Amino acid sequence: MANPTTYEITIQNESGSSHAYCLFAETPQVSNSSSVYQNIWMAAPSIVSRTDGSSQMRFTINIQYYAICGTSDQPLGSNVAIATSDYEKIQLGTEDQQGTTLNFTTIGGANFVEPLPTPTGPNGGFTIQADRSWSEPDSNNTFIGLGAQDMHGNVVPVATVPAFPGITYNMFPVVKFYVSYGTFVEGQILDVEELGPQLEVDFTEAAYDAVTFIHNNQDEYQQVAPSEARKVKLQSLAARKAAFLGESEAPAVGKVRGQNHTLNGLMKEDRLAKELQRTLTKMVRSANCVA
Structure with missing residues (x-):
């Protein structure tokens, strides 16, 4: 399978309870860092449970990645919700082309310096080079990381790393995802041990x-x-249509309600057209005889 730009994960809730599903990604590999935090990527509203397949949550995952950075009021850790101060679209390195490289600074706030330097990112990854514009201990809890678009097109943290002055980081995203449920907000750092069953x-x-x-x-x-x-999806759509029209039973797949009525209508129109044609022919003949 060729590498697509998007993936889709659909969850049909037949659990017997309402659930708010969430999506997060596998922890990326990051060089020169012992702490990499997973963040909630997408947090969906709660959906009820139904056994007809009509109660679904679909996560559309755009794998255009971003480098993100920012600061936090609290030290990075479980349940801390963070937001990005700046982000840049990145390209992962390949065998033929090096990945995006970014220079990170805290001068004027956490941000990536523009223009971007010459790409030096490794195969499958990208590079963030931190300057020495801040020092430790860091009361601003400065971070860098991996970002992506949420369900609304906003760039949110997917994985975050505490940033240290003068360190170069290589990040390698993994195309592996997890679904669970609970009350979360996008960007919230999670502790997978606290989650329920994970897909x-x-x-x-x-x-x-x-x-x-x-x-x-x-x-x-x-x-x-x-x-x-696909069959369940069609049945679900048929059931919703039947409910909307107030019908007691949805039509079987492949059968269209009103088909006979439509066919009869076409046959009637065809008969009228033929009768009209015969009448016009008679009128023309009569006119020729008079002439």
Whole structure:
């Protein structure tokens, strides 16, 4: 499978309880840092449980990554919600092209210096070079990290790293994601040990870039085959249409309500057209005879 720019994870809530699902990413590999925090990437509103497949949450994951930076009122740690002060779109290094490199400073606030320097990022990663514009201990809790777009198109922290003066960091994102549920906000640092059951979705070797899972009443996630997922989606749409129209039963897949009525209408129009044509022909013949 070619590397797509987006992935989709759909959760069908059939657990028997309402849940607010959230998405976060695998911790990226970061050089020269012993502390890398995972942040909530997407936090969805709560959805009810239904057994007809109509209660779904779809996470659309845009894997255009960003370098992010900022400061925090609190030291980085579990449940601390942080926001970015500055961000830059980055390109990961490949065998043919080096990845984005950024110079980070705290002069004028945490930010990336422009213009960007010549790319030197390693294969599969990008580079952030911190200057010495601040010192330790750091009461501003300065951080750098990996960012991405949330459900609303805002760039939010996906992984954060405490920044130290004069250090160069190489970051390597991983295309592996997790879904869980709970009350979170985007950018919040999480402790995976405090979460409930987690669904791991690894797209690095997946045959598809869109997957569907049922969250069942055993608090487990069961993957749905792509063909079955499409069938459930069609049934769900048919059920919602029937409910909207006030019908007691949704039409079977492949059968369109009103089909016979439409066919009869076309046949009637065809008969009228033929009768009109015959009438006009008679009128023309009569006119020719008179002439």
